[in-house]
Amino acid sequence: MRMVFRWFGEGNDTVSLDQIRQIPGVEGIVWALHDVPVGEEWPMERIQEIRKQADVYGLHLDVVESVNVHEDIKLGLPSRDHYIANYIRTIEKLAEVGVKVICYNFMPVFDWVRTDLHRASGDGSTALFFEKARIDGIDPMELVRSIHDNSALTMPGWEPERLNHLSSLFEAYRNVTEEDLWNNLEYFLSAVIPAAEQCGIRMAIHPDDPPWPIFGLPRIITSQDHIRRFLNLYNSPSNSITLCSGSLGANPDNDIIAMIHEFHLRIPFTHIRNVRVFDNGDFIETSHRTQDGSVDIAGIVKAYNDNGFNGYCRPDHGRHIWGEECRPGYGLYDRALGIMYLWGVWDAAQRAKTENQKEASAV
Template sequence: MKESWRWYGPLDRISLGEVAQTGASGIVTALHEIAYGEVWPRAAIAERKAGLTAAGFDWVVVESLPIHERIKRNDGDLSELFANYRRSMANLAAEGITTICYNFMPLLDWTRTDLAAPVANGGTCLRFSAPRMAALELYMLGRDAARNDYPADVIKAAERWFQASSDADRGELMRSVMSGLPGAYDRYDADGLKTALKQYEGIDRQALRDNYKQFLEEIIPTAEELGMRMCVHPDDPPRDILGLPRIVSDADDIAWILGAVDSPANGLTLCAGSLGANPDNDVPAIARKFASRIWFAHLRNVRKDADGSFEEAEHLAGDTDMVDLVAALLQEEARRRSAGEMQWEIPFRPDHGHELLDDAARNTHPGYPLVGRMRGLAELRGVVASLSHPRHGSH
């Protein structure tokens, strides 16, 4: 497995020199400074790649080449947006970058209500509080339909939190929810979010699926021609929020996506944390079921509460059996090698780490500290080494 690291380019407060000290050899990055829907120029891609190469890294995965919201909504004439996306793909392939991680989450990317929840031995983590999310939906956005989306006890807890909260508390909640958007993209206040949500009125689960299938039909043939692998990232959290449908949340969703355009170029990013936040998901089993279409892996863990809340756990200590999951990925790599497949190695990165030691002082992108992720990478490296050892492992 290829040890990799998410790096935000010029926006990142962690230098490539510091990343090198973690031991990772692959970089997962994107041209975050380019707005959604615009073409990524080949010259800009080449410049970023040259900088990574000079620092001793391979650019192994693009995360991500974003999909414009109009495509998700099937809003108007999309021909230029699809053409721009294909041109960006061609420019990436021309520079030898052939794996693209993307998501099809409407409006918001990963969503958390707390960016610095305390953990037992010191440090902080990202957390999704179902009561706080319900408070935002019901009392800050006035979305009464959300009462059908949460259990009665969560709604009561949401009301208690809202009544006790200050303007600063509510502002911090909105800032936390907006922080999942990477790069320099739109953030919303409550009124702005209400306006943005109106654009999705009438788009239910089936409509979003139809729009996603259209995207796949437009893009996957180009990926095949270019020798590229598209790998969708699961929804985070894997449930509807803000009245927006989520359609990449479990094994059934993944099976539908991979079958919608049945091609090796239409693949999966196996995100253990996103899938693991759904109590019905057996993540190692999902990995084994779709192993041949996994082109990238995010390895992190979550700890779930009964009310639907969850938080980032230590990489080896959450609800998902991480050792079994890594074993499943190594088994797939072994199968690919035996079959003589050229692209047999699965790049992975340690996802969302705890903020530890001096991480908080760095003010990095939420969920992407240096020390916390380095600890996760070291733990995962140990699992891979143990499972791969000829005397003790089977891979």
């Protein structure tokens, strides 16, 4: 398991590269050019700029999250070929600086949805929260205003160029079915995966967050069956998944450990975090500790260890603790604590495996 840490760039993140390099076992950053509008080709000079910044602190750039997919591609519009061509040129440039994995998603309009960015817990911490009943009756524009009013920093997945045209986007998706979205995803894969193969890059789709339709928009990367269907759309190691325990774990029916055992050869990148799911469908993000949420984080880490996982891992979201003022979900303290918990479970699983191997060889 290779530990990495998401970083949003100088001037756009409260966590510094110097702080990141001090977290035990962290070897690289998960990055992107968040100010480049979705669909545009990434400028090489900007990519090189990030590489130089990371090199100063001995951190690699192996994982990019995200090269976002333009809505015209998801909608299957004639203009999609233009944006796919830009996407492929960006893949080629990222390969030049050593990128190995590109995380992306295929969620219409919204990359992720929460109703409260700072829901208070009994211990004084706050965390991202999803209230199902509120989503069922909310005007999406009200949610957009709430997100932006409660964050001083840009929020990935909520880019202004997308949200400024929210009404027209909803109209464009009015007649788009789940099968339409599958077909448009297959078209995208048929174009970009051969390019990724040539560049030695693995494209790793992120599950939908939360893993069910919202606001009448279809969502398709939501379950083990759907992940299996996705991987069969283009059978190549370059067509892979970013397995996110928090996104998938919001649905208690998802067996994430079973997914790891089935798909581990197609998981180059994993997000590990915990959520507590309530009976009414609400959920809140918790510490990474298994006992604090509804997701068996210890079992997930053990499953990766059992399968010899050597891909990239990040702790994903964290709570806001100890008075830290940070991007919602992306502070330093709780994510660093999460990393140490993940390493502890990993080391314990590795030691148990080694001891079992010694005992077996001695028989």
